[in-house]
Amino acid sequence: MRDLEVVIALATTGSTTKAASALHLTQSAVSRALGLAEDKAGTRLFDRTRQGLSPTPAGERLVAGARGILAQLAALEQETIAPSADAPMHVRLVCECYTAYRWLPSALVELRRALPRLEVSLALEHTDDPAPALARGEIDIALLTTAPLPSARSARHPLVEKPLFSDEVVFLVSASHPLASRRAITKQDLARHPMITSRVPPEEGRWFLRSVFGKATPSLSLLQLPLTEAIVDAVRAGMGIAVLSEWIASGYVERGDVVVKRLASGPLFRPWRIAYRRDVERAAEPLRGFLAGSLPRMRLLECGP
Numbered sequence: 001m002r003d004l005e006v007v008i009a010l011a012t013t014g015s016t017t018k019a020a021s022a023l024h025l026t027q028s029a030v031s032r033a034l035g036l037a038e039d040k041a042g043t044r045l046f047d048r049t050r051q052g053l054s055p056t057p058a059g060e061r062l063v064a065g066a067r068g069i070l071a072q073l074a075a076l077e078q079e080t081i082a083p084s085a086d087a088p089m090h091v092r093l094v095c096e097c098y099t100a101y102r103w104l105p106s107a108l109v110e111l112r113r114a115l116p117r118l119e120v121s122l123a124l125e126h127t128d129d130p131a132p133a134l135a136r137g138e139i140d141i142a143l144l145t146t147a148p149l150p151s152a153r154s155a156r157h158p159l160v161e162k163p164l165f166s167d168e169v170v171f172l173v174s175a176s177h178p179l180a181s182r183r184a185i186t187k188q189d190l191a192r193h194p195m196i197t198s199r200v201p202p203e204e205g206r207w208f209l210r211s212v213f214g215k216a217t218p219s220l221s222l223l224q225l226p227l228t229e230a231i232v233d234a235v236r237a238g239m240g241i242a243v244l245s246e247w248i249a250s251g252y253v254e255r256g257d258v259v260v261k262r263l264a265s266g267p268l269f270r271p272w273r274i275a276y277r278r279d280v281e282r283a284a285e286p287l288r289g290f291l292a293g294s295l296p297r298m299r300l301l302e303c304g305p
Contacts, residue, residue: 014052089283090119091140099245161275172242184264194221194240
């Protein structure tokens with residue numbers, strides 16, 4: 001299972017650094033695990049290029065079958081613990097950040113094929129307050145970024161949370177923007193130019209400021225727009241720098257009128273966790289195994305010259 005988890009994380013991220021972050025391992029541990037997996041397979045699973053790791057045909061075949069296998073293994077583990085639980089399992093799921101809905105519905109279609117007895121419905125109405133809704137028992141599972149879980153005393157049911165994966169927060173500028181020719185941008189650039197964002201939860205906003213600027217946050221010019229299309233169009237018009245999940249940004253760079261940038265200090269990864277009521281563990285653990293390997297490829301397009 002560890003071999004499969006490592007291979008899926010590498011195929012998803014295209015980098016040992018990002019895979020290590022997603023798996024909560026060190027980069028050296030991921031590199032060693034990849035070497036061991038290739039030794040066991042008796043073939044090379046990834047090509048090493050300047051742009052990152054790219055699955056070989058053998059690697060692609062392994063990844064294609066691994067996601068369903070991981071979910072089925074997790075389901076088998078739960079059925080072993082509770083062998084009499086043969087009824088279909090239905091859970092209500094919500095995400096703290098709308099960016100996950102960019103890929104989650106398609107992943108759930110694939111989940112039905114891998115685990116036909118597990119039914120997952122999206123409780124979109126609780127997107128603005130996933131953690132309190134989970135504590136009140138109004139939803140079963142939440143995918144969280146920065147929202148803290150309520151205290152055990154305030155929850156109606158015992159809650160469990162575990163690390164899940166990470167996405168990268170990137171910066172989008174117009175191809176004609178003064179920063180477009182730079183390989184990376186700095187926190188000083190973010191202070192000098194307007195930042196274009198959607199409305200984000202206060203806790204996530206604090207996480208971003210803390211991660212980028214540390215304790216000394218400068219005065220910032222923010223332009224908040226409700227729709228992704230409006231954010232990207234404002235970027236095309238040269239109105240500032242958009243702050244987006246790479247899941248969203250990757251769909252807009254192919255036209256060539258906007259470019260993606262990272263921070264000069266290094267990639268900015270946003271951690272995600274899965275939280276669920278303990279009484280739905282039999283459904284939540286197979287789902288966790290499946291989602292960990294079902295992210296869209298997060299390897300960024302070229303981030304500058």
